[in-house]
Amino acid sequence: MKFYEDGEALTDPQGFFCAGVHCDVKGARDGKLDLGIIYSKKPCNAAGVFTTNDVQAAPVRYSKILVADGESTFHAILANSGNANACTGQQGENDNLKMVSEVARQLNIEKNEVLVCSTGRIGIPLPISRLTAGIRDASEDIVDECEGARAFQKAILTSDTCTKSCSAKIKTSLGEVTIGGVVKGAGMIEPNMATMLAFITTDIGAKNMALKKVLSDAVEHSFNRITIDGDMSTNDTVLILANGASGCELSKESKSVQKSFAEAVNAICSCLARKCVTDGEKVTKFVKVKIKGAKDDTSAMKVARCISNSLLVKSSWYGSDPNWGRIVDAAGYAKVGLSFEELSIFYNECPVLKNGKPLVENKSKWKEIVSAKEFSIILELNMGNAVGEVWSNDLSEEYVNFNKSE
Amino acid sequence: MKFYEDGEALTDPQGFFCAGVHCDVKGARDGKLDLGIIYSKKPCNAAGVFTTNDVQAAPVRYSKILVADGESTFHAILANSGNANACTGQQGENDNLKMVSEVARQLNIEKNEVLVCSTGRIGIPLPISRLTAGIRDASEDIVDECEGARAFQKAILTSDTCTKSCSAKIKTSLGEVTIGGVVKGAGMIEPNMATMLAFITTDIGAKNMALKKVLSDAVEHSFNRITIDGDMSTNDTVLILANGASGCELSKESKSVQKSFAEAVNAICSCLARKCVTDGEKVTKFVKVKIKGAKDDTSAMKVARCISNSLLVKSSWYGSDPNWGRIVDAAGYAKVGLSFEELSIFYNECPVLKNGKPLVENKSKWKEIVSAKEFSIILELNMGNAVGEVWSNDLSEEYVNFNKSE
Numbered sequence: 025m026k027f028y029e030d031g032e033a034l035t036d037p038q039g040f041f042c043a044g045v046h047c048d049v050k051g052a053r054d055g056k057l058d059l060g061i062i063y064s065k066k067p068c069n070a071a072g073v074f075t076t077n078d079v080q081a082a083p084v085r086y087s088k089i090l091v092a093d094g095e096s097t098f099h100a101i102l103a104n105s106g107n108a109n110a111c112t113g114q115q116g117e118n119d120n121l122k123m124v125s126e127v128a129r130q131l132n133i134e135k136n137e138v139l140v141c142s143t144g145r146i147g148i149p150l151p152i153s154r155l156t157a158g159i160r161d162a163s164e165d166i167v168d169e170c171e172g173a174r175a176f177q178k179a180i181l182t183s184d185t186c187t188k189s190c191s192a193k194i195k196t197s198l199g200e201v202t203i204g205g206v207v208k209g210a211g212m213i214e215p216n217m218a219t220m221l222a223f224i225t226t227d228i229g230a231k232n233m234a235l236k237k238v239l240s241d242a243v244e245h246s247f248n249r250i251t252i253d254g255d256m257s258t259n260d261t262v263l264i265l266a267n268g269a270s271g272c273e274l275s276k277e278s279k280s281v282q283k284s285f286a287e288a289v290n291a292i293c294s295c296l297a298r299k300c301v302t303d304g305e306k307v308t309k310f311v312k313v314k315i316k317g318a319k320d321d322t323s324a325m326k327v328a329r330c331i332s333n334s335l336l337v338k339s340s341w342y343g344s345d346p347n348w349g350r351i352v353d354a355a356g357y358a359k360v361g362l363s364f365e366e367l368s369i370f371y372n373e374c375p376v377l378k379n380g381k382p383l384v385e386n387k388s389k390w391k392e393i394v395s396a397k398e399f400s401i402i403l404e405l406n407m408g409n410a411v412g413e414v415w416s417n418d419l420s421e422e423y424v425n426f427n428k429s430e
Numbered sequence: 431m432k433f434y435e436d437g438e439a440l441t442d443p444q445g446f447f448c449a450g451v452h453c454d455v456k457g458a459r460d461g462k463l464d465l466g467i468i469y470s471k472k473p474c475n476a477a478g479v480f481t482t483n484d485v486q487a488a489p490v491r492y493s494k495i496l497v498a499d500g501e502s503t504f505h506a507i508l509a510n511s512g513n514a515n516a517c518t519g520q521q522g523e524n525d526n527l528k529m530v531s532e533v534a535r536q537l538n539i540e541k542n543e544v545l546v547c548s549t550g551r552i553g554i555p556l557p558i559s560r561l562t563a564g565i566r567d568a569s570e571d572i573v574d575e576c577e578g579a580r581a582f583q584k585a586i587l588t589s590d591t592c593t594k595s596c597s598a599k600i601k602t603s604l605g606e607v608t609i610g611g612v613v614k615g616a617g618m619i620e621p622n623m624a625t626m627l628a629f630i631t632t633d634i635g636a637k638n639m640a641l642k643k644v645l646s647d648a649v650e651h652s653f654n655r656i657t658i659d660g661d662m663s664t665n666d667t668v669l670i671l672a673n674g675a676s677g678c679e680l681s682k683e684s685k686s687v688q689k690s691f692a693e694a695v696n697a698i699c700s701c702l703a704r705k706c707v708t709d710g711e712k713v714t715k716f717v718k719v720k721i722k723g724a725k726d727d728t729s730a731m732k733v734a735r736c737i738s739n740s741l742l743v744k745s746s747w748y749g750s751d752p753n754w755g756r757i758v759d760a761a762g763y764a765k766v767g768l769s770f771e772e773l774s775i776f777y778n779e780c781p782v783l784k785n786g787k788p789l790v791e792n793k794s795k796w797k798e799i800v801s802a803k804e805f806s807i808i809l810e811l812n813m814g815n816a817v818g819e820v821w822s823n824d825l826s827e828e829y830v831n832f833n834k835s836e
Contacts, residue, residue: 111788
């Protein structure tokens with residue numbers, strides 16, 4: 025597999041076109057790109073993973089039903105930032121359909137061949153005429169050059185500070201297949217899913233159900249393991265489109281090619297998830313919380329999540345304070361039956377606690393590690409063989425200041 | 431019932447003595463009172479409620495076993511701040527026993543008549559010789575005047591900004607019974623239990639099991655419903671001592687007196703819990719989150735806790751932003767099966783959302799309400815008849831700054 029850590033990933037696979045325009049969704053007249061389209065002339069198979077929040081935005085409810093059908097194919101994804109079209113009632117559903125109709129009319133495709141994602145503030149009706157005007161502009165702009173992909177990447181951002189993309193190429197029996205992905209964060213993030221939107225394009229051919237399996241596995245080990253603020257959004261969505269333009273069909277390839285396709289999607293999701301955490305709102309540190317020796321996967325993830333979401337732990341990371349006591353406290357309230365006397369902790373490779381005994385001689389080394397912009401915390405529970413991992417970050421004063429009003 | 435919102439509550443009931451001294455637990459030489467004793471000449475029945483964290487401090491493990499015995503009686507509680515004696519292994523257990531022995535020796539009582547509570551930083555051994563010296567000083571100081579109670583109240587504080595106490599008097603067949611309580615917070619607070627320590631004294635006579643029932647009910651509806659930062663501590667403890675000095679025996683009183691005793695303990699726990707939230711670390715607002723129309727109690731509390739612990743919701747409270755979208759989002763990820771179209775929300779009495787429709791004409795009123803230092807948020811789920819309530823507060827930049835290192 026060849027892997028590229030950024031770039032104009034969405035149009036790297038053959039046959040994909042993108043656009044991104046400013047249609048002033050927020051009424052801020054700031055020129056920010058806020059509406060984008062991904063388009064493929066060839067029909068695409070697709071799969072999606074969506075927020076499991078009880079409250080789901082109109083575009084989530086709409087797109088979820090469409091991709092659930094194993095036979096459907098698609099030509100386009102419409103995405104806008106600045107307004108989530110969530111908690112907007114019947115009007116939100118109507119507005120969503122108006123956008124779908126406008127995309128279908130402009131691109132000369134069927135309405136049920138369009139998927140939609142929105143992100144931004146909850147509970148405010150869309151300025152629908154500005155959005156339909158934006159769809160007309162974007163449809164005219166659609167290009168398969170990198171500038172289209174670049175504009176799309178910008179159009180989906182909200183509080184993100186940078187675009188986040190990556191791509192991979194794998195060898196198949198018929199030559200090369202390319203997979204590209206982009207993601208936006210950056211608040212209300214504890215996917216399962218978080219308003220995180222991620223889009224993946226590929227020129228392999230694949231059935232919807234096969235794509236769904238590959239995508240779900242990848243999401244489970246990437247986006248579903250990150251947390252910025254523990255707040256799961258109403259709009260989280262990951263979509264993959266496969267247009268077959270490479271001429272290569274997943275089902276006709278050898279097991280080993282199928283495996284390397286799954287690995288590439290995995291690598292893309294992991295890379296995007298990591299970028300998402302690193303670009304979390306007002307974040308200064310990226311921290312991997314790894315649990316080992318748990319009874320089972322569920323309890324490993326419970327402990328990892330309690331640590332990753334603890335305000336006290338996150339505050340201490342912000343302050344570069346090697347405060348293992350707060351980590352132990354958070355692990356304890358996961359209530360998986362752990363015993364402090366069995367617990368060992370490491371900062372990166374450096375032992376902090378060995379079977380409940382602090383190794384204070386390493387103290388200056390601890391401080392050095394947690395002062396870095398990136399480090400790992402490893403907890404060995406000594407209860408079994410299961411492992412779990414969550415990617416988290418620190419909580420800064422700036423986060424609170426940033427989110428105290430919208 | 432007569433109720434007093436503050437005062438030197440612990441020595442209000444007959445026969446209780448208190449002391450509080452500086453023994454320099456933290457080695458800061460700042461003169462802060464950091465060790466206290468509550469003492470009753472008459473033996474006391476007792477009950478306790480303790481943290482359910484998997485990791486429990488030495489004093490919790492010790493005291494929990496002692497009060498579990500339905501027959502035991504006690505003469506003293508020792509409490510220290512500045513060091514939690516948690517995650518300190520065998521040495522922690524030994525140090526705890528040394529303190530117990532010193533109290534017993536000084537007050538001429540049995541070792542198993544002493545309960546212990548500690549609060550402060552986790553994972554550091556106690557400076558035991560300073561603590562035993564403090565116990566000698568405190569034992570000499572013990573007085574039943576208000577100055578003893580006042581000193582004790584101060585000695586248990588950590589990041590609290592003020593002492594927190596209240597008392598109640600109820601009429602019985604034999605005259606008056608008094609109940610007094612104190613509490614300390616102020617971080618790592620989501621009891622179930624949080625390092626929250628609360629002490630209640632009363633001059634009624636009562637069996638341990640009867641006290642346990644009254645205390646557990648009261649804690650369930652007070653301390654177990656508050657959250658400051660969602661972090662449950664290793665040391666949370668609520669203890670009640672009943673010395674019978676009033677001559678009145680709970681079991682011999684009428685049902686109506688028994689009820690008013692339970693109500694008084696309830697009122698004391700509620701008052702202390704509320705004070706604890708209001709004095710949370712760097713808090714500027716007190717917010718009651720009330721859920722109505724839930725399927726059952728568990729799901730009502732789940733929704734209330736998701737809202738109360740959401741960083742985005744807490745940040746918006748800090749900024750006086752009436753951001754109902756974040757409330758809906760947090761309610762949705764409690765995953766109790768709620769439907770947005772059935773949801774109504776009120777800020778105090780003012781409707782915000784009626785069956786999923788925002789009443790934007792009230793917008794200026796919303797802003798006015800959430801700008802106050804105290805308000806309620808009421809969610810009507812329309813799924814059943816169960817209710818739930820959590821008392822919470824905002825998250826400030828100062829909280830993060832305060833907790834970024836110890």
